[in-house]
Amino acid sequence: MMNETFYIDPVLYTGRPADVSQRLPREVRTYDLLDRIGIPYVRLDHSAACTIEACHGIDQRLGIDICKNLFLCNAQKTSFYLLMMPGEKKFRTAVLSKEIGSARLSFASAEHMEAYLDITPGSVSVLGLMNDTDCRVRLLIDEDVIAGREYIGCHPCVNTSSLRIRTSDILEKFLPYVKHSYTLVRL
Numbered sequence: 001m002m003n004e005t006f007y008i009d010p011v012l013y014t015g016r017p018a019d020v021s022q023r024l025p026r027e028v029r030t031y032d033l034l035d036r037i038g039i040p041y042v043r044l045d046h047s048a049a050c051t052i053e054a055c056h057g058i059d060q061r062l063g064i065d066i067c068k069n070l071f072l073c074n075a076q077k078t079s080f081y082l083l084m085m086p087g088e089k090k091f092r093t094a095v096l097s098k099e100i101g102s103a104r105l106s107f108a109s110a111e112h113m114e115a116y117l118d119i120t121p122g123s124v125s126v127l128g129l130m131n132d133t134d135c136r137v138r139l140l141i142d143e144d145v146i147a148g149r150e151y152i153g154c155h156p157c158v159n160t161s162s163l164r165i166r167t168s169d170i171l172e173k174f175l176p177y178v179k180h181s182y183t184l185v186r187l
Contacts, residue, residue: 043156
């Protein structure tokens with residue numbers, strides 16, 4: 001159940017905030033990059049969204065389906081993965097581990113998340129790959145995330161705003177620009 005103090009701004013904004021003085025640098029850098037490579041987006045500001053339940057109201061306002069973003073690693077903590085999957089699907093570690101040939105996947109630490117993606121728990125987003133300049137994180141996308149979905153919803157590296165971006169812009173503009181490819185998986 002959504003926390004009663006959770007707030008969603010009733011206004012849908014096109015583009016970056018007019019005043020970024022109170023925004024975190026990682027969020028501003030995200031808007032700078034999207035603007036630089038010509039990716040339009042609709043933005044919705046809200047209270048910190050740390051749960052899938054909180055995201056349901058956000059997704060309804062943005063007109064998108066919820067997407068889980070999980071930051072994972074192998075047991076040795078030598079391989080890191082960002083998994084995008086439909087919010088309604090259950091995550092089964094064994095299924096994904098077998099599909100990508102990596103034994104014993106688990107959630108990666110907050111320290112690794114911040115070191116590689118410059119994001120914190122609750123803010124995991126495909127846009128964090130812009131900070132992975134050494135390409136240490138492998139992007140995995142469940143085929144249902146992109147099959148027939150015109151838009152993807154994601155955080156701009158903070159969980160107090162959410163963006164609606166064309167799926168094709170993420171796949172064809174953003175990922176090539178940040179030098180990341182992706183692997184389609186079936187969960």
